[in-house]
Amino acid sequence: MLDIRREITAAIKEVMAGMGIGDIDAVCQRPKGIFHGDYTSNIGLAAFRKQTGGKKQEYKTPLDLAEKIARDLRLRIKDLRIERIETAAPGFINFWLSEDFLAGQLREAIKNKKRAGGSGKSKKEKIMVEFTDPNPFKEFHIGHLYSNAAGESICRLLESQGSEVKRACYQGDVGMHVAKALYAVLQITNYKLQITNLEKKEIGERVKFLGEAYAYGARDYEENEAAKSAINGLNRKIYDKSDPEINSLYEKGRAWSLEYFETIYSRLGTKFDYYYFESRVGKIGLDLVGKNIENGIFEQSGEAVVFRGEKYGFHTRVFVNSQGLPTYEAKELGLNWQKFQDYPANASVIITGNEINEYFKVLMAAMDRIMPEVASKTRHIGHGMVRLATGKMSSRKGNVVTGERLLDEVKACLRREYPKMDEKTLEIVAVGAVKYALLKNGIGLEIIFNLDASISLEGDSGPYLQYTYARTRSVLSKVKSQKSKVKSTIQNLKLEMEELDLLRTIYRFPETVEEAAKNFSPNIICFFMFDLAQRFNLFYQRQRIIGSENEGFRLLLTESVGRIIKTGLYLLGIESPEKM
RNA sequence: GCGCCUGUGGCUCAAUGGAUAAAGCACGAGAUUCCGGAUCUCGGGAUUGGAGGUUCGAAUCCUCUCAGGCGCGCCA
Numbered sequence: 291m292l293d294i295r296r297e298i299t300a301a302i303k304e305v306m307a308g309m310g311i312g313d314i315d316a317v318c319q320r321p322k323g324i325f326h327g328d329y330t331s332n333i334g335l336a337a338f339r340k341q342t343g344g345k346k347q348e349y350k351t352p353l354d355l356a357e358k359i360a361r362d363l364r365l366r367i368k369d370l371r372i373e374r375i376e377t378a379a380p381g382f383i384n385f386w387l388s389e390d391f392l393a394g395q396l397r398e399a400i401k402n403k404k405r406a407g408g409s410g411k412s413k414k415e416k417i418m419v420e421f422t423d424p425n426p427f428k429e430f431h432i433g434h435l436y437s438n439a440a441g442e443s444i445c446r447l448l449e450s451q452g453s454e455v456k457r458a459c460y461q462g463d464v465g466m467h468v469a470k471a472l473y474a475v476l477q478i479t480n481y482k483l484q485i486t487n488l489e490k491k492e493i494g495e496r497v498k499f500l501g502e503a504y505a506y507g508a509r510d511y512e513e514n515e516a517a518k519s520a521i522n523g524l525n526r527k528i529y530d531k532s533d534p535e536i537n538s539l540y541e542k543g544r545a546w547s548l549e550y551f552e553t554i555y556s557r558l559g560t561k562f563d564y565y566y567f568e569s570r571v572g573k574i575g576l577d578l579v580g581k582n583i584e585n586g587i588f589e590q591s592g593e594a595v596v597f598r599g600e601k602y603g604f605h606t607r608v609f610v611n612s613q614g615l616p617t618y619e620a621k622e623l624g625l626n627w628q629k630f631q632d633y634p635a636n637a638s639v640i641i642t643g644n645e646i647n648e649y650f651k652v653l654m655a656a657m658d659r660i661m662p663e664v665a666s667k668t669r670h671i672g673h674g675m676v677r678l679a680t681g682k683m684s685s686r687k688g689n690v691v692t693g694e695r696l697l698d699e700v701k702a703c704l705r706r707e708y709p710k711m712d713e714k715t716l717e718i719v720a721v722g723a724v725k726y727a728l729l730k731n732g733i734g735l736e737i738i739f740n741l742d743a744s745i746s747l748e749g750d751s752g753p754y755l756q757y758t759y760a761r762t763r764s765v766l767s768k769v770k771s772q773k774s775k776v777k778s779t780i781q782n783l784k785l786e787m788e789e790l791d792l793l794r795t796i797y798r799f800p801e802t803v804e805e806a807a808k809n810f811s812p813n814i815i816c817f818f819m820f821d822l823a824q825r826f827n828l829f830y831q832r833q834r835i836i837g838s839e840n841e842g843f844r845l846l847l848t849e850s851v852g853r854i855i856k857t858g859l860y861l862l863g864i865e866s867p868e869k870m
Numbered sequence: 871g872c873g874c875c876u877g878u879g880g881c882u883c884a885a886u887g888g889a890u891a892a893a894g895c896a897c898g899a900g901a902u903u904c905c906g907g908a909u910c911u912c913g914g915g916a917u918u919g920g921a922g923g924u925u926c927g928a929a930u931c932c933u934c935u936c937a938g939g940c941g942c943g944c945c946a
Contacts, residue, residue, distance in 0.1 A: 332888060339926060466945055594944055611944040618946050648874060648941045748908055750894040757908050765905050831910045
């Protein structure tokens with residue numbers, strides 16, 4: 291579709307040159323809705339100013355000028371796909387594609403089953419995307435759920451554009467949070483027995499125990515000096531693995547957490563290619579920092595090693611603490627170095643909460659100094675934080691909404707409302723509702739979350755789209771026996787307004803996907819899909835499909851809409867049930 | 871105090887500097903002899919936090935200001 295746009299732009303430039311008005315940043319763009327044509331140009335307005343700047347004012351208003359330009363364009367543009375060129379106040383020129391061309395696009399929508407949305411022309415890139423990043427020994431909360439939904443969708447969007455994508459997950463298996471959790475466990479008089487008993491229970495029970503231990507340890511760390519120093523000592527022991535008893539407890543807890551996370555990923559439909567652990571990359575980071583002290587990139591400050599971010603307009607950050615342990619910063623250096631050892635990517639994308647945006651700028655500045663080839667390929671995307679309408683979420687307060695709890699509550703609500711729905715469909719719809727609710731917002735923005743109100747099953751929601759898809763399948767299944775009709779002509783039909791609006795929406799799907807991928811913005815897909823589904827449902831309500839004069843065309847239309855919804859939902863990481 | 875981000879109907883939010891600021895929820899009124907009512911139609915409700923400025927044109931860019939969030943040396 292880009293070629294049409296290019297053609298219009300070129301034609302406008304020629305006309306302007308002919309009129310002696312050069313140097314116009316004139317433009318052919320998509321109008322906001324579908325009411326101002328398929329393409330529009332503001333050339334009348336843009337050129338009017340240049341004209342008044344010149345010697346003579348030949349045209350009194352921008353609209354006069356637009357009309358003159360439009361007349362020339364009608365003679366110049368021979369493209370049969372463009373049916374009408376109209377002017378509109380205060381000085382726009384609108385271009386309309388022909389109905390036959392639009393109808394022909396339906397076949398395209400059906401043809402591109404796998405790569406619908408892919409333009410096919412972008413070069414095949416190798417991209418590693420890191421997301422989710424939960425920490426063993428802590429809860430998998432709705433923030434992780436959001437990171438996962440956004441990350442998975444971005445991966446699929448990039449894949450739709452022909453890139454090879456590797457999914458990476460970075461997990462904090464060492465550090466103060468681990469020490470705090472283990473400290474709490476060690477406080478239990480006969481903790482070994484407790485562990486053995488837990489071993490027989492479900493994985494959910496076991497992680498719940500760890501989460502509670504962390505909350506207890508975190509509280510004690512701040513309220514009790516003795517606990518604080520005990521935890522600091524424990525942190526050291528965990529890091530250098532010097533105490534066998536602690537090692538065994540640590541390994542157990544770590545394994546439980548990781549096993550649990552896998553159950554969540556499987557529910558959400560993510561499969562990671564690479565797992566990274568702080569315990570491993572920390573050592574690499576420590577080494578990288580150590581090698582760059584003499585050259586002045588890092589400097590000793592007391593017992594710690596810091597990076598003076600002020601030199602680059604940021605602030606100082608500690609990379610190695612006074613105990614000689616790498617902080618998150620140094621670990622991150624090691625992580626990013628390791629990624630490129632594992633996979634020769636053209637680009638490395640890191641998706642995290644935006645609370646660390648500032649910190650990441652400092653990190654990038656440091657990375658740029660010690661390994662510029664890695665830094666130049668790395669891009670950080672900070673997504674908005676998920677906030678509860680009721681107040682701040684915190685492990686210590688115990689008001690953390692875990693990802694699992696959210697999914698289960700939505701599922702329970704669905705079960706109440708649709709008692710006949712089977713288990714598999716309940717799961718698909720629940721996951722769809724949750725993911726859609728998270729993804730329909732712009733990625734950088736904070737999400738105000740209300741457990742009762744945020745997950746909608748009607749209106750602009752995941753289930754609405756799934757329902758619409760199921761509806762298209764239902765219609766098509768009723769005419770399976772008369773398949774030949776679908777192939778009937780799509781030329782010279784008399785189309786109803788609802789059909790035309792649908793056509794004007796459908797053919798924009800590929801470029802919408804491209805835009806969403808380019809901007810790392812799943813919400814662009816959400817917006818498009820809801821618009822499409824609304825138009826289809828309106829069409830469905832007003833026009834008869836089966837048994838109508840244009841049955842063949844309408845079935846084709848229905849099938850195209852279904853295909854696009856299914857593909858679009860896939861790009862959001864959401865499944866489309868055939869029935870619901 | 872300094873830095874980054876965000877302020878759009880009651881709520882949640884959309885809008886590459888362009889046309890009447892787009893929707894959903896909630897609220898009010900309607901639609902089923904017919905393909906799935908998780909649907910559809912109509913209605914009320916917004917001086918885009920405030921004040922200046924740039925521009926033919928500003929929710930969008932600039933300045934100031936108010937409000938909120940996050941970050942600012944050994945958590946991640």
